[in-house]
Amino acid sequence: MKQNIAIIGGGASSLLASIILAKRNFTVEVFEKNPKAGKKLQATGNGKCNITNKNLSLEHFFSNNPSFIKYPITTFGFREFNKFCDEIGLNLVTNENGKTYPASLQASSVVEILYENALFYGVKFNFDSFITDLKFDERIDKFELKTQNGIKKFNKVIIATGSKAMAKLGSSDSGYTLAKQFLHTIIEPLPALVQLTSNNLDIHQLSGVKTEATVTLYINNKATKTVFGDLLFTNYGVSGNTILDLSREVNIALESRFGVDILVDIFPSLDKNKLISLLENKIKNLKDRKIEFLFLSLINTKLIEFIKKKSKISPHKQTLGELDKKDILNIVYALKSIKINIEGSKGFEFGEVVCGGICVDEVETKTMESKKQKGLYFCGEVLDVDGACGGYNLHWAWASAFVLATNMK
Ligand SMILES: Cc1cc2nc3c(=O)[nH]c(=O)nc-3n(C[C@H](O)[C@H](O)[C@H](O)COP(=O)(O)OP(=O)(O)OC[C@H]3O[C@@H](n4cnc5c(N)ncnc54)[C@H](O)[C@@H]3O)c2cc1C
Structure with a gap:
């Protein structure tokens, strides 16, 4: 039978x-x-x-x-x-x-x-x-x-x-x-393949900005995994393929009450020294232009104010010619290492798996x-x-x- x-x-x-x-x-x-x-x-x-x-x-x-x-x-x-x-x-x-x-x-x-x-x-x-x-x-x-x-x-x-x-x-x-x-x-x-939340209000203000990035996951301040791909800033934290791929490790770490941060490099195509040369070259050619000009066509325009603020450029400096070596190093640091503290995830309701x-x-x-x-x-x-x-x-x-x-x- x-x-x-x-x-x-x-x-x-x-x-x-x-x-x-x-x-x-x-x-x-x-x-x-x-x-x-x-x-x-x-x-x-x-x-x-x-x-x-x-x-x-x-x-x-x-x-x-x-x-x-x-x-x-x-x-x-x-x-x-x-x-x-x-x-x-x-x-x-x-x-x-x-x-x-x-x-x-x-x-x-x-x-x-x-x-x-x-x-x-x-x-x-x-x-x-x-x-x-x-x-x-x-x-x-x-x-x-x-x-x-x-x-x-x-x-x-x-x-x-x-x-x-x-x-x-x-x-x-x-x-x-x-x-x-x-x-x-x-x-x-x-939950896995899920968006991550952060209480970093500067990040919330970038909501809607999508960029390519290298994202490194830090668990208890130790780098554990690096991924490359899309990153989307949202009004609750971060999303995009990079984040979904890190989310299983993040949720396992948070479950054990470990500290979780991500470090975002929004300019992964150039290493630090090449990026310094690129910026110095642009400054040399455009000395009299306002500072925002340095970033135009380089990064998403919605990120410019955020990167300027993070680079701590003196508000008295108005033109590219006024930027010194320290400013350039700070800008490179801001572009390549945005640290975001992760509080949690959007949970089972939003997780794909x-x-x-x-x-x-x-x-x-x-x-x-x-x-x-x-x-x-x-x-x-x-x-x-x-x-x-x-x-x-x-x-x-x-x-x-x-x-x-x-x-x-
Ligand atoms: C929005 C979204 C997008 C996704 N996109 C992709 C993608 O593009 N590529 C990819 O690889 N994966 C994707 N996934 C993941 C993928 O859908 C799942 O991993 C896959 O469907 C799992 O297959 P499964 O047969 O195990 O379960 P399911 O496909 O979930 O099927 C389980 C079924 O069991 C039924 N069921 C549950 N309990 C009972 C019960 N007690 N009695 C009777 N019926 C019951 C449910 O109603 C459901 O229909 C996505 C998931 C989501 C949520």
């Missing part, structure tokens, strides 16, 4: 797993608390869905047990994902940074293709179906799932409930509660089966695995679902 499988959650990882399992002749039933499948998937990549990344090295994925990630990511890499997409009719485009999207640039088309394929292979979907109770009955060797239509029995159950990041998209942390019923350990979930989740030491890396309960499986973000910005979180959802569904006996 065919084995029947319940998948709790109808998001990214669930849809991929359901297609493969149904093709392998399992009877698959999905329980999704929203009225439709893939609500979060539909919001990904600003509606364009950064579905994966061509540069899929392990350094882009994080977990308390990094060795757990290796098998799924190397088994189901970029090439294998492309092959799967070919099979289901999903066309992809990759940009120069390796970021990959559906050719339509519409996340909704990804949801539709996955959902239609699942239906085609016979997956049954139950919507508006929030699962809160799951038990294993040893006498009959089956799971009992409490649904709105009463208790249903299954040979196997997959928890694919995602995380509580951005709960307005319908996600929840109920996967952790269900896993705890089988004595799984939960690594404290914290969480770091933490079900402890992967208690899960088999080749099958995603629980080591605590035979027949119970996990995939996607509910596990203690998260990725950097750039398509890595969805790739984790795909890869974990693929190895689960391909290796299930």
Whole structure:
């Protein structure tokens, strides 16, 4: 007789797993608390869905047990994902940074293709179906799932409930509660890929300014990580790709009550000496111009007053010719080292993912089966695995679902 499988959650990882399992002749039933499948998937990549990344090295994925990630990511890499997409009719485009999207640039088309394929292979979907109770009955060797239509029995159950990041998209942390019923350990979930807050009022006044920058994270005054990319100043603190990528380390440090600062270099393309020469040259040619002229076309105009103030140029100096060597060194310092104290983050409500989740030491890396309960499986973000910005979180959802569904006996 065919084995029947319940998948709790109808998001990214669930849809991929359901297609493969149904093709392998399992009877698959999905329980999704929203009225439709893939609500979060539909919001990904600003509606364009950064579905994966061509540069899929392990350094882009994080977990308390990094060795757990290796098998799924190397088994189901970029090439294998492309092959799967070919099979289901999903066309992809990759940009120069390796970021990959559906050719339509519409996340909704990804949801539709996955959902239609699942239906085609016979997956049954139950919507508006929030699962809160799951038990294993040893006498009959089956799971009992409490649904709105009463208790249903299954040979196997997959928890694919995602995380509580951005709960307005319908996600929840109920996967952790269900896993705890089988004595799984939960690594404290914290928001990641999230904007950071600062009470530095000078920074709030720069709200709306976007610039390229190198950002170095300092934890207890020790430099721990440097990233390069976009930085956006906001009326609560900072955002942009650089900040999202640092946010997991920031939240882990803040949770331990460590001091957190970032040091921003808004002129990363030139080192200190080259920047000094550039400024000296400009001053030499434009001696009689007002001081603001030094910054025009060099930095975002909205940053000029801030940098002038930070450089402590005497208000009596009006023209570029009046600036001395000390002023130039101060300007270079202001451009290359804006220190911002970080108080916190915008939290789960704004985080794209969480770091933490079900402890992967208690899960088999080749099958995603629980080591605590035979027949119970996990995939996607509910596990203690998260990725950097750039398509890595969805790739984790795909890869974990693929190895689960391909290796299930
Ligand atoms: C705004 C935003 C943009 C993002 N953009 C990108 C991007 O461009 N690229 C990228 O790689 N990642 C992106 N991510 C992250 C990515 O969306 C997630 O990592 C991914 O969707 C996780 O897949 P999943 O299957 O684990 O969970 P989900 O896709 O969240 O699916 C889980 C599903 O389970 C359902 N559910 C939860 N609990 C229950 C329950 N008890 N009973 C029934 N159903 C339940 C939820 O309603 C949900 O539909 C983004 C996230 C957000 C919030």
